[in-house]
Amino acid sequence: MLTALAVLIVIVVASLVTQFMTSITEPIKAADQQQVVAPPTSYTTTRTVGASTSTAETTPSTAGSSVSQTATTTTTSTEPTATSAPPAKPVPIADAQVYDPQGTPPKDNTSYVDRAYDGDASTDWPTWVYKQQFGRAQGGLKDGVGLVLKLGKAITPTSVTVSTGTPGTSVEIRSTSSANPTLDSTKVLGKADLGSDPVSITLSGAPKSQYLLVWITKLAPYSGDSAKSQGQFQSSISEISVAGS
Numbered sequence: 001m002l003t004a005l006a007v008l009i010v011i012v013v014a015s016l017v018t019q020f021m022t023s024i025t026e027p028i029k030a031a032d033q034q035q036v037v038a039p040p041t042s043y044t045t046t047r048t049v050g051a052s053t054s055t056a057e058t059t060p061s062t063a064g065s066s067v068s069q070t071a072t073t074t075t076t077s078t079e080p081t082a083t084s085a086p087p088a089k090p091v092p093i094a095d096a097q098v099y100d101p102q103g104t105p106p107k108d109n110t111s112y113v114d115r116a117y118d119g120d121a122s123t124d125w126p127t128w129v130y131k132q133q134f135g136r137a138q139g140g141l142k143d144g145v146g147l148v149l150k151l152g153k154a155i156t157p158t159s160v161t162v163s164t165g166t167p168g169t170s171v172e173i174r175s176t177s178s179a180n181p182t183l184d185s186t187k188v189l190g191k192a193d194l195g196s197d198p199v200s201i202t203l204s205g206a207p208k209s210q211y212l213l214v215w216i217t218k219l220a221p222y223s224g225d226s227a228k229s230q231g232q233f234q235s236s237i238s239e240i241s242v243a244g245s
Helices: 002-032 110-117
Strands: 043-049 052-058 089-091 093-099 145-155 157-163 170-176 187-193 199-202 209-218 239-244
Touching: 089 145, 093 110, 093 239, 110 145, 110 239, 145 239, 157 170, 157 187, 157 209, 187 199
Parallel strands: none
Antiparallel strands: 043 052, 089 239, 093 145, 145 209, 157 199, 157 239, 170 187, 170 209
8 A cells, every 4th residue: 555655656746847847948949949130220221323322321110020121222323424515616717708609790899708707897798789689589680699608617607696787688597518509509507687786696407617608688778879779779798707616
């Protein structure tokens, strides 16, 4: 009887010892299987625009699980770099000659041509006095008359400023690659009706050249006061300046 009781006590004690050891060992094993990672104090954002790179440091939120956070953003700009065109500058006029492809000699006042670009607005180059207005399509004598300018160098002209002492004159600025072109080979780059003040004519699509044509397409009423001169026409160019690059 005593022997059986002793065996029972040993079994109970052994069971209690086993439970106690298990309660200690299991949490230790569970803790060994976990990896604790401290939350980052900051993360880095990299932004690249064109050739420049900037880096910004940002403190993240500590809410939620503790995980490592690294964010990298790369942006490359594809916009082209803007380049400015060379500024237009005044270009000297080296020479000029009367252009009259539809007329007969002599040409209009060839000895006064240099007065159209001498820097003195009180002097001018005048056309002949005509009894008919220009414009063959309207029954005129011819389409026009003008001056071919020879510039100091080949340029791309951007504007031409024209002054006249005969308001009511109409002009075209035409391209030309030579001093004596055919009219059909020239191209209108700009046009204007002239008044008492200088007029700046902006040119469009002008090719690079050393030559430029100032072409009078409409004459002003002749200013002579005699009865004989009434109903006649004449224009003058007192100053021309060219700008380009």
